[in-house]
Amino acid sequence: MAQTITRPSGSREPVTGTALSPRKKRSFLADLYSTAVGKKYVMAISGIALMGFVLFHMIGNLKMYFGAYELNHYAEFLKELLYPLAPKGAVLWILRGGLLAMLVLHLHAAWSLTVMNRHARPVKYQSPRDYEVANFASRTMRYSGMIVLSFLIWHLLDLTFGVVNTVGADGTFVREEVYQNVVRSLGRWPIAAFYILANLLLGIHLRHGAWSIFQSLGWNNPRFNAWRWAFATGFAAVVVVGNVSFPIAVLLGIVKV
């Protein structure tokens, strides 16, 4: 009775056998990623990794309220994670590589899902839509995401590579002087405004994303469903309040060189 039927790709015939043979001989992950549901899994898992990053990035930056020594020392500590078990910088580079991979996966999945969705409705509605529950956050995910991505590039050029930062008293950008670089950068009000705007958009992106993770991964249970929105809102609020406080603190002179 172990009858399997092989379905030619694109066939539309009903399935009548007792077991379906696998569609294509591909590895588990490649097979999963080839589907929209699988891509949503990748969106969710890479989203969790990136959420972890933004949370700990915000917590680490809170050190600036303890002064220049604390923040610069913390930056030095990151390079020495697990030292002497691992060589200096090794763990940091592994984390950076993982984050970059997660970012690339997040972007690729978003890109290919968007293409798929455009193909699913080639002719748009000719009259205005009246959305009932789709909110600003859910409908602007790709735009808020792109603005946050452009902010990320600026942020790296500003505080990691110093290309768009103002230089210190000695005329050079010193990466290790994290605290001084932050104060010099955010002391320029247009830059501070950009940081605030980008972080508000990040919060909007996080609120829909953090809730969507549960749906995409199939984590659904009446016992905790009511908490999913609370978690998403709370997480987004914590990250945004922390991050937005930094430019405001610099502009108000609470954090100064």
Place this chain on the structure above:
Amino acid sequence: MKQLTDLKLKVWRQAGPEVDGYFESHTVDKVSDEASFLEMLDQLNERLIGEGKEAVVFDHDCREGICGTCSLMINGQAHGPQRATTTCQLHMRTFKSGDEIVIEPWRAAAFPIIKDLMVDRSSFDRIVEAGGFITAPTGGAPDANLILVPKPVADAAMDSAACIGCGACVAACPNGAASLFTGAKISHLNVLPQGQSERYKRAEAMVHAMDDQFGSCTNHGECSAACPKEISLDVIALMNSDFRKSKSKNRKALSRG
């Protein structure tokens, strides 16, 4: 009984699948507020036929909200402004005299327009054919209660089975995704004991059939809000989780044959 007067209709007219469509304006005078939306269109069609013009083509059958044949995007909302209501059960008391009502067909690549407001929804049949059934032995009806089903499980299966396959979820989805429909069809069998033997095969085959034709879910929730049977987004989470499991469990099952 009150009469509505001077309803300004903008109705989508399209002679066939391959030709361009356009909005046609009509005024409907004197409609009972107890008339259903379709009866209002009947009135318009009777007048058009009397004038020797071609009637507006739209899908309808039972007119009591249980068959899933009627459709229509009314003022940018699938099945019109009233929640949990099919177009045939939408009554004209929802509107006011002098209102402008814009009527469009469902729009999705998988729902090609046949004529005017009528679309071909047989892409849903492809999904159900892929696994939306159980393989039961034929013969005499089994004794009632031979297979015990816990009450909450029976209720959950019934909630999913309420899906009438009207396509409002796809029409309302900004991405043209059929996740709510497919999720409902998967859930109503996958939670029941009778559906267990083909559970993962079903999830895999139906999700692949859905992927071939529709967009992807971005968790807007528009589908559930538009659904005349108020199917919950929970069915999408169950589909996602069963699809992931199917990728490993189906391989295990096949390796034993």
